Amino acid sequence: MTEGTxxxxxxxxxxxxxxxxxxxxFRIVEIDGEVVSTARSMTDVIFTAAALGITIHDLDDPGEVRWVGGSKFHWRAP
Structure with a gap:
């Protein structure tokens, strides 16, 4: 496998x-690889990022937010 693939x-x-x-x-929020808080909604994610100086313009942009284990609408435990 090459780097291109x-x-x-x-x-x-x-x-x-x-x-x-x-x-x-809840979901755990990491910023720059460090755990910074927990979130119970999308707005918690936005407020946490803003408190640390990060403005999120688009929650669907994978360059801004990486959602692991479910999308931005997934907030209930399995």
């Missing part, structure tokens, strides 16, 4: 990990 990995500064069980369920 390697899968693309998003350079997003914000990563939202999969849903964690809890009451209510």
């Amino acid at each position: 390697s899968p693309y990995v998003s350079p997003a500064r914000v990563t939202v990990l999969g849903v964690q069980p809890g009451d209510p369920p």
Whole structure:
């Protein structure tokens, strides 16, 4: 396999990990590879990023936010 066929990995500064069980369920938010908070909604992700000086213009842009274990609409534990 050559580098030209390697899968693309998003350079997003914000990563939202999969849903964690809890009451209510939550997702862990990483910025620049460090865990910074938990989120219970899309707005929590936006506010967390803004508090750290990152403006998110498009939650669907994989260059801005990387969603792991479900999309921006996935907030319930399996």
